Amino acid sequence: MADKDDLRSLLKRLEQLNAVGAALSRERDLGRLLELILDAAQTLTGADGGTLYRVTEDGSALRFVLMRTLSLGVRKGGQGEEPLDLPLLPLYLQDGTPNDHLVAVHAAVHDTTVAIDDAYDSARFDFSGTRSFDARTGYRSRSFLTVPLKNHDSEIIGVLQLINASDAQTGAVRPFSAGERRIAESLSSQAAIALTNRLLIDQLERLFESFVNLINQAIDEKxxxxxxxxxxxxxxxxxxxxxxxxxxxxxxxxxxxxxxxxxxxxxxxxxxxxxxxxxxxxxxDKATKLQTIYDRIGLVDTRFEVLKRDAEIDALRRQLALRPVVDETAERGLLDGLRRQGQELDAERDFLRACNVGSESMSAADQERLRAISARREWRNPEGVPTALLSSDELENLGIRKGTLTQAxxxxxxxxxxxxxxxxxxxxxxxxxxxxxxxxxxxxxxxxxxxxxxxxxxxxxxxxxxxxxxxxxxxxxxxxxxxxxxxxxxxxxxxxxxxxxxxxxxxxxxxxxxxxxxxxxxxxxxxxxxxxxxx
The missing domain is CATH 1.10.3210.10 (Hypothetical protein af1432)
Structure with a gap:
């Protein structure tokens, strides 16, 4: 009868193991996956306590990730739980030899499962940290089952440690059985595969996001x-x-x-x-209507200065022509005309400057005034050739009704x-x-x-x-x-x-x-x- 009960228990655990394996393969969140691994290991082996370690990125040490003790209600390291702030466990000593006095490190370095019936009777490993925990909490950590997690490249990526197997009937602490050891090793194998896949996917996603951010950075710098x-x-x-x-x-x-x-x-x-x-x-980056590599409104300003200079030269010439007859009234009329012409040119230049600034909407009256100025005004270019004040491209840009961009x-x-x-x-x-x-x-x-x-x-x-x-x-x-x-x-x-x-x-x-x-x-x-x- 006892054999049948043991068989039923084993079959039940195998079913649970299969269910856990399926759940591990579905889990996308890395933190939740780690919690699922440890919780499943404790459930399948009847362990009261458990710790999950991960090998650091540089491969030099083990890092505490999760810690659970059911009878004490201890849950640390998971999402929304108290963080684990414990020192790293170096895999090798300063002389390069394996750090074999720590059972979790020994399991990782030598890729071997370690089962200990009673830590207090073991002289092989240093359990001072465990005894310190027990002294603080009144707990007694006895049976240990420490299993390495190995990925598809045969690299150790972590360690699963289970503590205090409990008798299902009495609740008494007992050693881990050979069957529980095999189940833990099987779970560790599945967990390592799921964890490696999740890490690879996370790395690919981070790489992809980095590539996307690189594109945006290139646009930003451009x-x-x-x-x-x-x-x-x-x-x-x-x-x-x-x-x-x-x-x-x-x-x-x-x-x-x-x-x-x-x-x-x-x-x-x-x-x-x-x-x-x-x-x-x-x-x-076109901030104004005439901007290309630079803002061409400066060229338009120069042309107005040329028009004002030409008007002033013409007025001075006519003023000199009047000097023999000393006609003060005529000279005053020339100066008043020059001042009015200058004021008119300044007003038109200010208007074109205003046109150059993009707005939500340019009125039809302003567009008509722009065309009139362009049609009426000429300036002499550096070759002395009379030329329209605005080129067709400048006229098109300054006449943009909304914003700063032409249709092209x-x-x-x-x-x-x-x-x-x-x-x-x-x-x-x-x-x-x-x-x-x-x-x-x-x-x-x-x-x-x-x-x-x-x-x-x-x-x-x-x-x-x-x-x-x-x-x-x-x-x-x-x-x-x-x-x-x-x-x-x-x-x-x-x-x-x-x-x-x-x-x-x-x-x-x-x-x-x-x-x-x-x-x-x-x-x-x-x-x-x-x-x-x-x-």
Whole structure:
């Protein structure tokens, strides 16, 4: 009968071991995975206590990661638990010999499982630290089972140590059985594989994120006016996504995200403007209408100075011609005319300077005055040839109705989204990131199908792409680091976006969440100047 009970117990533990193995392979969070390994080991072996160590990155020591003692209620090192601040256990002594007096180090260095029936009777290893713990807590650490964790390259990556196997009937401390040793070794093997896979995935994700940040850094160094944008838009997008995830009513009540969904959207946000790496910097940074590599308004200023100089020379010549007849009235008329002409030229120059500064809208009257000045004024170039005051390119730029970009330059700017889509669609995305190109590539589309580059409608876009669109617009309206505009106050930005909501530009349901849940305010408190927060 006892044999049958032992067999049933063994089969039950094997079933638990299989279930634990499946759970280990599914767990994506490294911290939770480590806790799962130790908790499962204690459950499968009946251990009251347990410690999990990891080999440090330089491979020189063991680091305490988790500590558990069920009977004392001790849980340290896990998420939301008391941190473990214990010294490292060096694997080798100063003379290069293995640090064999510590049982956990011995198991790691020699890749061997160590079972000890009673630590107080063992002279092989130094248990002074254990005895110190026992003295402080009134505990008695007796039986030990120490198992190394070895990855697929046969490298030791950690150590699992179990303490005080308990009798299922009486609760008395007993030695670990041979069966429990095999189960612990089997679990350690599965745990090492799961842990190694998780570490590899984490390393690849960190590498990928570093590569993404490298792209944004390149854009930042190319143009400091867009680098902040590349960081702020993902943050605002995630704020809106979390608000939508928490929404329990309305069209977004069914929207939810897993951790993988969050990571996918985060990556899309970070990469949404990666195509800007192909955009000429003089277009991205165009702060005034006449700016190219430099602001050409200085050339226009020079031409006005030439016109004023020529007017003054002409007046002086005519004044000299009057001197033989000494006509003071005529001379005074010449000087008054020269002064009026100078004032007129100064007014026109100031007007062109004002035109050069981009604004939300240039009036039709100002555009007409600009054309009239260009048609009326000529200056003599360095070769002495009469030339129009403004070239056709300068006239086109100064006449820009809104902002600082010509239509050709806007097309160059807009092409960045085409570059973004091409770049992202060329990558072999894993399944959990396959939507990144769609999310990132849709942030300039409109709900009414009038956006670019594909003219998608609301129904053809994911919620995530629509979120990125709202975040991109709001960040642009409130950003204070753009060369051609001041950052708007919240009330002004929200008023403009309400108009976009009604005009079919942005998703109305998402914008309602954006406003109702005060996503804009949380973002503003983190990123905007306090003077912009007026609602």
């Amino acid at each position: 143009s400091p006016y867009t680098g902040g944008h590349c960081q702020r838009v993902p943050r605002l997008t995630m704020m809106l996504a979390e608000a939508a995830h928490e929404t329990a009513e309305g069209p977004l009540a069914a929207f939810s995200m897993t951790e993988r969904d969050r990571y996918e959207l985060k990556m899309a946000g970070l990469l949404h403007d990666c195509g800007k790496i192909t955009t000429p910097v003089h277009v991205v 330059e806007r097309d160059i700017i807009n092409y960045h989204i085409v570059s973004t889509i091409r770049m992202l669609e060329s990558l072999p995305w894993p399944r959990h990131l396959r939507n990144v190109p769609e999310y990132a590539g849709g942030h300039h589309e409109r709900m009414d199908g009038k956006g670019y580059p594909r003219g998608l409608t609301r129904e053809q876009m994911s919620w995530q792409a629509r979120m990125l669109g709202i975040a991109d617009i709001f960040e642009a309206l409130t950003a204070v680091d753009r060369p051609y505009k001041h950052g708007m106050k919240l009330s002004q930005a929200l008023a403009i976006m309400r108009g976009m909501r009604e005009g079919g530009h942005i998703d109305p349901d998402l914008f309602d969440v954006f406003v109702k849940e005060k996503v804009y305010l949380r973002y503003a408190r983190e990123f905007l100047d306090p003077a912009q927060i007026d609602v």
